[in-house]
Each structure stands twice: as structure tokens, then as C-alpha cells.
Amino acid sequence: GAVVSQHPSWVICKSGTSVKIECRSLDFQATTMFWYRQFPKQSLMLMATSNEGSKATYEQGVEKDKFLINHASLTLSTLTVTSAHPEDSSFYICSALLGGNQPQHFGDGTRLSIL
Amino acid sequence: GIQVEQSPPDLILQEGANSTLRCNFSDSVNNLQWFHQNPWGQLINLFYIPSGTKQNGRLSATTVATERYSLLYISSSQTTDSGVYFCAVGPGTASKLTFGTGTRLQVTL
Numbered sequence: 001g002a003v004v005s006q007h008p009s010w011v012i013c014k015s016g017t018s019v020k021i022e023c024r025s026l027d028f029q030a031t032t033m034f035w036y037r038q039f040p041k042q043s044l045m046l047m048a049t050s051n052e053g054s055k056a057t058y059e060q061g062v063e064k065d066k067f068l069i070n071h072a073s074l075t076l077s078t079l080t081v082t083s084a085h086p087e088d089s090s091f092y093i094c095s096a097l098l099g100g101n102q103p104q105h106f107g108d109g110t111r112l113s114i115l
Numbered sequence: 116g117i118q119v120e121q122s123p124p125d126l127i128l129q130e131g132a133n134s135t136l137r138c139n140f141s142d143s144v145n146n147l148q149w150f151h152q153n154p155w156g157q158l159i160n161l162f163y164i165p166s167g168t169k170q171n172g173r174l175s176a177t178t179v180a181t182e183r184y185s186l187l188y189i190s191s192s193q194t195t196d197s198g199v200y201f202c203a204v205g206p207g208t209a210s211k212l213t214f215g216t217g218t219r220l221q222v223t224l
Contacts, residue, residue, distance in 0.1 A: 108155075
């Protein structure tokens with residue numbers, strides 16, 4: 001079946017650091033990938049839609065200069081949290097579209113902790 | 116945007132019991148997925164069910180799109196069923212998903 005790999009699975013870093021998270025579709029090409037964020041005890045909230053070869057579309061309230069998204073190929077999208085602060089600590093999870101009448105497939109998520 | 120409400124918010128079951136989880140949504144959808152989020156945060160895709168009924172082992176789901184709700188049935192629950200169950204909907208098959216509020220299930224021995 002369709003597999004989405006997300007890396008790293010866990011990051012702990014100091015405040016002010018930039019962190020890059022990768023999302024790869026391993027056995028299919030994904031023209032569209034999505035990035036979600038989940039705070040403890042809450043639901044998942046969409047941050048942005050990433051389309052291969054074009055700029056990402058950000059949801060209202062998500063700072064595009066802080067959360068940089070690059071979708072340079074049909075199998076890879078990256079999310080970079082720039083100058084991360086403790087309030088950016090969260091669970092970040094990506095998904096990829098196989099296309100047609102198919103469900104979204106999700107990565108295993110990245111738990112980001114900023115000290 | 117679409118509003119997605121799930122009920123009940125919390126559920127405690129004894130092993131072997133059956134349960135029904137509900138997902139109500141405020142607008143027409145062409146995409147609906149049910150997920151189980153395990154304690155490690157992984158989202159397990161249970162069903163892709165924008166309409167109709169599907170079954171997979173002890174789990175089954177029904178979506179009545181015209182009435183804007185979906186139901187997830189869990190039979191003979193096991194402790195490994197514990198976690199949070201989310202439904203997520205979208206207006207189109209290739210659209211972004213809006214996640215529901217979730218149902219936190221705990222199955223005890």
C-alpha cells in the first residue's frame with residue numbers, strides 16, 4: 001500500500017534553532033502534500049497545502065515566513081520551522097495524496113520539543 | 116469552513132463491549148476518513164468512506180452523506196483499540212481534510 005515516511009520522528013533543540021522535517025512518499029508520486037499540527041489533547045489542524053513546483057498555500061493564522069515549505073519533487077516535501085521557540089513545540093504530521101478517489105496517507109509524525 | 120463534531124468525547128469500555136462513535140459535519144463532503152491515533156501519535160487509516168457502509172474485521176463504518184453524519188462501530192473491543200478516533204472530511208476527493216474533535220477511547224480489562 002501507499003507509504004509515507006516522515007523524518008525525524010523526534011527532535012529536541014534549543015530556542016532559536018531552525019528545524020527541517022521531511023515528508024516522503026515512498027512508493028507513489030504525490031503532487032499534493034499537506035502539513036498538519038497537533039497540540040496535546042487537541043485535534044489536528046491543517047497548516048498548509050504543498051503543491052509540487054509551486055508555492056504552498058497557508059491556512060489563516062499560519063506564518064509563512066516561520067514555517068517554510070518546499071515541495072521540490074513529486075516524492076518530497078519539507079517543512080522548516082525557522083527560529084523555533086517553545087510555543088512551536090508540537091506534533092507535526094504530513095500527508096500525501098495518491099490521486100483520484102483515494103484517501104490521504106499520513107506519515108508517522110514528528111514530535112518537536114523546543115527548550 | 117466545515118465544522119466537524121464527534122461524540123462522545125470520551126468513552127471507557129470494558130474489554131469485549133461494543134461501541135458506536137458518531138461524526139457530524141456541517142456541509143456536503145466528498146471525502147471522509149476515519150482514523151485511529153495510537154498512543155505514539157501514529158494515525159492509522161481505518162476507512163475511506165464518503166458514503167455507504169464498509170466493514171473490516173471488528174470495525175465497520177457507515178456514512179449517510181445526505182444527512183451529514185458517519186458512524187464507526189467497534190465490536191468486541193480489545194485493549195489495543197484504546198486511543199483517539201478521528202473522523203476527517205473534505206469537500207472534494209483531492210481536498211484538504213478538516214479533522215473532527217475526536218473521541219478518546221479507553222478499553223479496560
